[in-house]
Amino acid sequence: MNFVPNMNRRSFVVGAAAVGGGLALGFDLPLGPQVVRAADGSPEVTAWVVIRPDETVVIRIARSEMGQGTLTGLAQLVAEELECDWSKVTTEFPTPGENLARKRVWGDFFTAGSQGLRSSHELVRKGGAAARMMLIQAAADQWKVLVAECTVDKGVIAHKASERSTTYGKVADAAAKLEPPKDPPLKDPKDWKIAGKPLKRLDTPDKVVGKTVYGIDIKLPGMLNAAIKDCPVFGGKVKSFDAAKVTGMPGVKKVVQVGDSGVAVVADTWWQAKTALEALPIAWDEGETANTSSATIADWLKAGLDVEQAIVGNQQGDIKSALAGAARKVEAVYGYPYQNHATMEPMNATARYTADKCEVWCSTQNGEAALAAASEASGLPATKCEVYKTYLGGGFGRRATSQDYVRQAVLIAKEMAGTPVKLLWTREEDMAHGWYHPVTQCRMTAALDANNNVTGLHMRISGQSILATVLPGRLQNGKDPATFSGLNPTGAEAAFGYTIPNLLIDHSMRNPPIPPGFWRGVNINHNAIYVECFMDELAQAVGQDALEFRRKLMADHPKHLAVLNAVAEKAGWGKPAAQGVFRGLAQANSFGSFTAACAEVSVKGNAVKIHRIVCATDPGYAVNPAQVERQVAGSFVYGLSALFYQECTVKAGRIEQENFDNYDCMRLSGMPKVETIVMPSGGFWGGVGEPTIAVAAPAVLNAIFAATGKRFRTFPLKNHGMTLA
């Protein structure tokens, strides 16, 4: 896909100057058939499918592509129903402004929660199926034969009886004039030929030659560049700044205050802007968050472990009686830190503002939210705003949670009316102004009877709710349902996989003034560590094998159990590992998928070598199994980087870590061999990008315990002197 920054993509193009093949069309007569045309004049058969005269099939992709492969997967689903030639498929992103103008014909643009495929598969498949039916209808009409007598294969329509054939490119225009079928039937996934197959990604060729355009790469005529510093203390404000000190520096065009908390320098180049910004004296009004530190937060969360009342997420039986009557209790307290997404591409956006139009070019996981942010910051109605999405240099939730960078870019551009301005954050700014993985502590308390049966479990989570800050409208009577990811009593989205007669899982919500956000995996990251490490602690306490112990509690949860059994079998659980190598297990259900892992590690001194992780995932359907495998392996890198290295500590109301030198990530040398069992069982649509991340850390922690007898309950492991070999 080639991104053309200054293109004028009108939904309705009148006239056909740009149409290849000399088609004479493009009349949007009020009473005649309306043909919607792409920018080059090619007809849109349905909103999802444009067919060019040269047989190129352009598939519209509403969701963002941030590396997770959704672009290719969505195209596979459309192409499957369309019966087109996959080698002729290309893609483009419709804009949020077009979606608004066309009554959200492309549905939701939001790309998070592992929703890219699973919440739009039906919509896009129907878009492909409807287009196929219209194309065949157009051919049948031309030949004056019955549709049922026509066949299609790879975009070639044939009428066997009369030995005639034509192509999608030839009938696309006629097809575009037909009324789309209301509810086109869809194929049974077992008949898929394009979907469900491990096809190559469509976006790879451009990515290996440096051609892919990310937000940071936008170039517009006359564009200036901006660097920004927001008050390093959350909630603080700008007190004053001395613009005169830097206005004479090379390239500097303007120094602007951005909202009440930021200051930006606009210059010819970004390097000039950044250099001047560093020389700019700024005084901050730090506000009350300056009194907050990691220690004050930890104390407050710790107190939440003991309060009587908490928000109930899952309750069975009577936990109080079970604990009171227990022959034996096992208790452990865990904690999980703040973490930054640290996308490789720092936050950025380019904006051009005039009195009657505001345009934004950016990497975003939520084009429609970016449009809303542009509208709000510019003061123009959304109908006078537009957002052009680029590829994302990583998202992981950061570009879904907040469009703060869009707001800033528009506010700066508003001070430079008519001139496009690209705002780019430094890595340091990105570290200082994240929407962090929320911080929690957790006390696990189990009741055992005299026969070592688990009769009760109280899981008390104390800590931050993402929704309370980010989407307070989604709280349910003060409860953040997302907090209980993987802990819910029922459902296939994120259910607890164990049957325990007396169970209480509750949440003492405590929201420190550090902005929380959706961070790949979100709440299942810490929940899976708490549950799965504690399950190992219980197994150890009763002297049972970790797999057998789980199996007894999981009998009523066959999908959870199936993936766990699959990894145990493939990893050789119960059989001897290589000399010095130890294994650990974990399982979880989140984002609609069932996942499990078995990790193999050896530990020398403080260095942990992760040799191999066997993973199984049941996402219901696997639209591209090769990409599922890559998401699994990649999610492990993200999750294990966090486990070993990543913590954002708070001192005087600001984040202490500034760059990758003190916020490290796993490198290639630490990469274990990841073997993935993709085992879609059908009948439901689960996610792929996130669900597996959660099982990596507890599986590795349980393996480290097996190897060393050391049970780590706070993270990252570097705080215990442990490193990744």
Added chain:
Amino acid sequence: MARLTINGTAHDVDVDPNTPLLWAIRENVGLTGTKYGCGIAQCGACTVHIDGVATRSCGVVVSDAVGKQITTIEGLATNGALHKVQKAWIDHDVPQCGYCQSGMIMAVAALLKEKPKPSDADIDEAITNICRCGTFQQVRAAIHAAAA
């Protein structure tokens, strides 16, 4: 004004000589395949070749690059033919978001020039670029394939 030779072409760039080479390449020359990730030579997204040596261009100032042969991702293919590393990257579908991959590919191309058949240990030592998507498993497989 400094004269930079990038991908065989001389560019006269009007920048402060202390400007990091990365920014001269991206902003003054306009080659945006080379990426900014950290600015402190930690992540490797800005890796280019300077006289054939893989170098993190955020840590080199323009004045130190004058008179040297600089190759960026845009110049790795020769006469329209992809470099064997780029081909292996396509065969193994290596990139996810792809943002770090220009630097990763440049680092690997330099490694293979120095060590045509690197061992896993050689790879571990030489390729220290950060990839937040975590496509390392594909990277390793593709390096071995390119070296075969």
